[in-house]
Amino acid sequence: MSDNTDTIRSASKETGARRVTLSEFEAKKPSRFMDPCAIETKASYKCLDDNNYDKDMCTDYFLAYRE
Numbered sequence: 692m693s694d695n696t697d698t699i700r701s702a703s704k705e706t707g708a709r710r711v712t713l714s715e716f717e718a719k720k721p722s723r724f725m726d727p728c729a730i731e732t733k734a735s736y737k738c739l740d741d742n743n744y745d746k747d748m749c750t751d752y753f754l755a756y757r758e
Contacts, residue, residue: 710727710730711726711727711729728756731752731755731756734752734755735749735752735753735755735756738752
């Protein structure tokens with residue numbers, strides 16, 4: 692399996708997108724929501740929008756959650 696991280700990040704069109712570090716996640720306040728997969732989430736929704744919600748066209752984006 693190839694690493695599609697750069698492709699998925701570029702598809703999300705987030706210029707300042709980055710992963711949440713473990714120390715940031717552990718130091719967050721209890722009520723603050725931090726999604727460690729925010730980049731992949733946005734990219735997968737964009738793929739679904741671009742492909743008329745055909746899930747077969749976005750398999751690489753869904754597999755990114757497993758990586």
